[in-house]
Amino acid sequence: MGLLVVGSVALDSVFTPFGETADALGGSAVYFSVAGSLLTPVRVVGVVGKDFPTAELDALATRGIDWSGVAHADGESFRWKGKYSYDLQSRETLETRLGVFADFDPRLPDGFRDASYVFLGNIDPELQLSVLKQVRTPRLIACDTMNYWISSKREQVLELLSRVDILMVNDTEARELSGDWNIHRAGRWILDRGPKRVVIKQGEYGAILVEPGRTFYVPAFPLEEVFDPTGAGDAFAGGFLGYLARTGQASDEAMRRAMVYGATMGSYAVAGFGVKGFERVELGHVLERVRKFVDLTHVPMAERIE
Amino acid sequence: MGLLVVGSVALDSVFTPFGETADALGGSAVYFSVAGSLLTPVRVVGVVGKDFPTAELDALATRGIDWSGVAHADGESFRWKGKYSYDLQSRETLETRLGVFADFDPRLPDGFRDASYVFLGNIDPELQLSVLKQVRTPRLIACDTMNYWISSKREQVLELLSRVDILMVNDTEARELSGDWNIHRAGRWILDRGPKRVVIKQGEYGAILVEPGRTFYVPAFPLEEVFDPTGAGDAFAGGFLGYLARTGQASDEAMRRAMVYGATMGSYAVAGFGVKGFERVELGHVLERVRKFVDLTHVPMAERIE
Numbered sequence: 001m002g003l004l005v006v007g008s009v010a011l012d013s014v015f016t017p018f019g020e021t022a023d024a025l026g027g028s029a030v031y032f033s034v035a036g037s038l039l040t041p042v043r044v045v046g047v048v049g050k051d052f053p054t055a056e057l058d059a060l061a062t063r064g065i066d067w068s069g070v071a072h073a074d075g076e077s078f079r080w081k082g083k084y085s086y087d088l089q090s091r092e093t094l095e096t097r098l099g100v101f102a103d104f105d106p107r108l109p110d111g112f113r114d115a116s117y118v119f120l121g122n123i124d125p126e127l128q129l130s131v132l133k134q135v136r137t138p139r140l141i142a143c144d145t146m147n148y149w150i151s152s153k154r155e156q157v158l159e160l161l162s163r164v165d166i167l168m169v170n171d172t173e174a175r176e177l178s179g180d181w182n183i184h185r186a187g188r189w190i191l192d193r194g195p196k197r198v199v200i201k202q203g204e205y206g207a208i209l210v211e212p213g214r215t216f217y218v219p220a221f222p223l224e225e226v227f228d229p230t231g232a233g234d235a236f237a238g239g240f241l242g243y244l245a246r247t248g249q250a251s252d253e254a255m256r257r258a259m260v261y262g263a264t265m266g267s268y269a270v271a272g273f274g275v276k277g278f279e280r281v282e283l284g285h286v287l288e289r290v291r292k293f294v295d296l297t298h299v300p301m302a303e304r305i306e
Numbered sequence: 307m308g309l310l311v312v313g314s315v316a317l318d319s320v321f322t323p324f325g326e327t328a329d330a331l332g333g334s335a336v337y338f339s340v341a342g343s344l345l346t347p348v349r350v351v352g353v354v355g356k357d358f359p360t361a362e363l364d365a366l367a368t369r370g371i372d373w374s375g376v377a378h379a380d381g382e383s384f385r386w387k388g389k390y391s392y393d394l395q396s397r398e399t400l401e402t403r404l405g406v407f408a409d410f411d412p413r414l415p416d417g418f419r420d421a422s423y424v425f426l427g428n429i430d431p432e433l434q435l436s437v438l439k440q441v442r443t444p445r446l447i448a449c450d451t452m453n454y455w456i457s458s459k460r461e462q463v464l465e466l467l468s469r470v471d472i473l474m475v476n477d478t479e480a481r482e483l484s485g486d487w488n489i490h491r492a493g494r495w496i497l498d499r500g501p502k503r504v505v506i507k508q509g510e511y512g513a514i515l516v517e518p519g520r521t522f523y524v525p526a527f528p529l530e531e532v533f534d535p536t537g538a539g540d541a542f543a544g545g546f547l548g549y550l551a552r553t554g555q556a557s558d559e560a561m562r563r564a565m566v567y568g569a570t571m572g573s574y575a576v577a578g579f580g581v582k583g584f585e586r587v588e589l590g591h592v593l594e595r596v597r598k599f600v601d602l603t604h605v606p607m608a609e610r611i612e
Contacts, residue, residue: 086487182530182531184528184530216602217528219512222521223490225488294607298562299562299600
């Protein structure tokens with residue numbers, strides 16, 4: 001039972017045209033769990049250094065996030081520093097200090113091994129594969145990856161693809177992985193490697209769910225203010241899997257609804273620096289935004305088309 | 307009654323990574339009418355030179371396009387030559403020869419002045435305004451414009467905005483017009499200048515319909531092969547207004563359906579060089595693709611959201 005995420009727990013320093021943060025709570029597992037915990041309890045596996053402000057994690061525990069799978073290792077916590085362009089469309093990594101994350105070896109506490117819904121955040125594909133060996137009877141496994149692993153550990157990424165249900169990547173990653181610039185052909189290429197579904201995220205343009213013979217599209221929420229795109233993809237994954245875990249569903253129809261919950265969480269992520277976009281967000285707000293999302297693409301076609 | 311378009315009738319030479327054309331039939335009024343005529347008869351006002359291959363226009367007349375408002379002037383026809391980037395995301399104009407289009411002064415034949423649905427293609431805003439004086443009791447007026455007019459004839463563009471129902475532009479134009487990079491704020495800025503609605507086209511990412519307090523999103527059709535984006539925006543306009551003229555509608559719901567018909571026509575436009583993407587396309591195909599579009603964003607939310 002339950003929802004599990006394995007990924008980074010980090011300290012981010014982000015510069016955007018609208019402000020900046022220094023050593024703010026971040027990392028894929030944090031964004032995923034902050035979003036997902038609005039829908040269902042989330043268990044996290046990760047690692048932090050002795051310098052980590054654990055009080056911030058403790059504060060989030062009250063939302064239903066179980067941090068007991070996060071190891072505390074000797075050394076510095078994972079830090080990332082990045083700068084966004086004026087239109088937030090691209091970013092440059094200024095500094096990556098892996099610290100204790102360099103030797104991360106995910107170990108699931110016994111109580112976590114019965115997880116039904118599993119998200120493998122963007123870490124070394126060999127570690128993602130090792131997590132798969134530790135979960136007993138997962139119902140649905142989704143994973144992320146990035147250009148670094150696609151080029152440096154391609155074989156392991158392909159091995160991973162043959163073992164997961166859903167790959168969730170951004171369009172650049174889908175193109176690099178498949179070697180095809182056309183996003184729909186890229187999606188089909190990935191499907192041919194094993195996953196039943198591919199979610200391709202396109203930032204401010206929304207996200208696509210590619211399935212054999214069928215495609216679903218969810219736009220990004222129309223926001224007049226966007227502050228910090230960091231973590232939007234992981235928040236999307238948290239909403240997506242959080243919805244499925246909450247409802248215990250895995251049908252085609254549920255996947256479409258999960259996409260909308262994912263896009264909803266992505267819209268909160270970008271509305272504030274770090275995880276601040278989620279402050280004061282409660283389940284009622286989420287459901288209200290989901291309804292707005294459904295209206296955003298609703299075509300009133302009840303009448304005969306002619 | 308009826309649908310009227312005023313715009314360019316041109317000869318395009320287009321280079322893409324997948325092939326090229328030389329002096330092929332093109333121009334905003336051509337793309338608009340080829341698309342729109344799949345749904346309803348279209349009347350065209352434009353100008354060509356003595357060198358124009360009028361047989362190509364005559365062949366299209368059988369589709370229900372009335373070219374009797376196209377003047378034949380002494381001189382060369384309007385020619386445009388452009389080259390697309392490897393991913394078709396950007397293009398460079400290699401040559402523009404206005405020819406007879408430089409002195410274009412749109413004169414509506416008497417029989418055209420009762421048009422109910424009017425599209426003002428991308429021409430000098432002063433000419434667009436002059437067309438508005440010639441139509442008697444239009445029900446809906448939509449117009450396009452471009453960066454060149456936004457910077458060189460800004461006052462006239464703003465005057466035009468105060469007199470049309472719908473502005474249809476791409477995202478770059480909306481940003482340049484409003485001076486705001488956020489597309490949703492840009493849309494609201496434009497609404498404040500007069501139009502009841504703004505359609506912002508985003509190429510392969512689809513198009514947005516911005517209305518006061520409400521937004522609608524239609525994606526682009528998932529195509530595994532795209533050959534030539536030229537004319538997609540005008541084909542979109544032809545589908546949009548063609549649907550409204552065909553059904554005699556102008557309701558909020560009809561506008562959403564019109565967006566889907568617009569996106570459908572855009573998908574045919576990019577599937578072939580010039581207007582070739584429309585070869586062999588019949589109404590039945592259009593309706594079938596419209597159904598697929600509706601499925602593309604359909605969220606099965608009949609059950610209670612929770």
